[in-house]
Amino acid sequence: MLINNITDKYNRPFNYLRISVTDRCNFRCAYCMPKEIFDSGYKFLKKHDLLSFEEIVRVVKGLESFGLNKIRLTGGEPLLRKNIEKLIHKIKTKTNIKHLALTTNGSLLTQKKAKLLREVGLDEITISLDSLNPYINKKLNPLNDDKNVIDAIYTTLDVFNFVKINIVVMKNINDSEIFKIIHNFKDTNSELRFIEFMDVGETNRWDVDKVITSEDLIKKIKKTFNIKKSHPVLGATSQKWKLLDYKASVAFISSISKPFCNTCNRGRLSADGKFYTCLFSTHGNDLLQVIRNSPKDDVLENLFSSIWSTRLDKYSLIRNLNKNIKIKIPKIEMSYIGG
Numbered sequence: 001m002l003i004n005n006i007t008d009k010y011n012r013p014f015n016y017l018r019i020s021v022t023d024r025c026n027f028r029c030a031y032c033m034p035k036e037i038f039d040s041g042y043k044f045l046k047k048h049d050l051l052s053f054e055e056i057v058r059v060v061k062g063l064e065s066f067g068l069n070k071i072r073l074t075g076g077e078p079l080l081r082k083n084i085e086k087l088i089h090k091i092k093t094k095t096n097i098k099h100l101a102l103t104t105n106g107s108l109l110t111q112k113k114a115k116l117l118r119e120v121g122l123d124e125i126t127i128s129l130d131s132l133n134p135y136i137n138k139k140l141n142p143l144n145d146d147k148n149v150i151d152a153i154y155t156t157l158d159v160f161n162f163v164k165i166n167i168v169v170m171k172n173i174n175d176s177e178i179f180k181i182i183h184n185f186k187d188t189n190s191e192l193r194f195i196e197f198m199d200v201g202e203t204n205r206w207d208v209d210k211v212i213t214s215e216d217l218i219k220k221i222k223k224t225f226n227i228k229k230s231h232p233v234l235g236a237t238s239q240k241w242k243l244l245d246y247k248a249s250v251a252f253i254s255s256i257s258k259p260f261c262n263t264c265n266r267g268r269l270s271a272d273g274k275f276y277t278c279l280f281s282t283h284g285n286d287l288l289q290v291i292r293n294s295p296k297d298d299v300l301e302n303l304f305s306s307i308w309s310t311r312l313d314k315y316s317l318i319r320n321l322n323k324n325i326k327i328k329i330p331k332i333e334m335s336y337i338g339g
């Protein structure tokens with residue numbers, strides 16, 4: 001396959017795609033899908049609006065020629081999408097994608113499912129965890145399923161021999177839990193990723209006062225654990241640190257305090273086939289219509305080329321530089337665009 005690496009207006013390449021396979025979820029995390037908004041009246045996408053697995057593979061094949069080599073399946077809750085293992089198998093057998101990962105809340109990840117996902121070629125799983133305290137978990141997410149989530153983490157360690165754990169840290173809500181989480185997983189082959197609470201979407205009542213910066217967390221963690229900063233990886237959203245006395249590592253995703261827009265190499269594909277060049281884009285490019293209306297691959301490729309080569313997004317950086325100015329754009333929900 002001929003690869004014609006593409007760059008945007010700030011010379012940023014494109015090599016990573018996050019694919020949301022559904023906008024639905026069986027959880028209602030307050031920072032993502034607050035229960036009072038995402039209730040029985042909420043209008044989720046209809047089945048016929050979703051990209052089929054064949055259509056997703058067609059998009060992936062089209063974008064591979066521009067340098068795409070890494071994919072994360074997400075949502076909503078990706079394990080709610082029926083037969084997701086078939087999509088994983090198709091991507092792994094029909095494309096040249098090197099790294100295929102999945103982010104899940106873990107509640108539906110049984111041992112059998114994990115083994116199946118591994119067999120069909122999934123490379124890595126990230127599981128989201130709020131805390132180890134059932135009371136805090138229920139407060140953050142009334143539909144939380146503590147036991148299954150923790151079981152899923154150990155199942156992933158067993159089947160994949162490695163797990164990434166995402167923890168969105170909210171001030172005075174679950175920040176007291178970080179030490180317990182590190183203690184609990186310190187001897188496992190895991191990466192504990194502490195994420196600053198982000199101002200994504202319009203419904204999660206984000207407020208800067210609810211954010212704990214990575215810098216503050218690192219200072220706190222250093223008082224108890226020996227940690228050493230690893231070499232930064234170009235294009236990575238997280239900064240990794242080694243826990244010197246233990247097997248696990250910790251990582252910090254500082255989207256609010258230290259935005260990484262300058263090296264942002266990722267695009268997002270929503271479950272209904274809209275391509276977004278930024279988590280905070282207000283407009284998605286309708287690839288579903290393009291591929292349903294045209295069997296010719298060059299139509300998709302020409303469109304993508306014009307989208308990426310004119311990309312100018314730097315939302316988090318601009319917000320960070322203009323702390324006193326409220327950026328007023330209608331933001332898209334994380335559960336739809338794919339976290």
Ligand code: SAM
Binds near residue numbers: 078166168200
């Ligand atoms: N349902 C799956 C899960 O929770 O892992 C996948 C989708 S979820 C939207 C992907 C990731 O986004 C999760 O790790 C979640 O914690 C994170 N996330 C959601 N809302 C966030 C927010 N406001 N700030 C930071 N991270 C957020």
Ligand code: SF4
Binds near residue numbers: 025027075076
């Ligand atoms: Fe669902 Fe994941 Fe959002 Fe929680 S973070 S509500 S599990 S999509």
Ligand code: SF4
Binds near residue numbers: 259264277279315
């Ligand atoms: Fe990338 Fe947009 Fe996030 Fe900046 S704000 S890192 S451009 S997704």
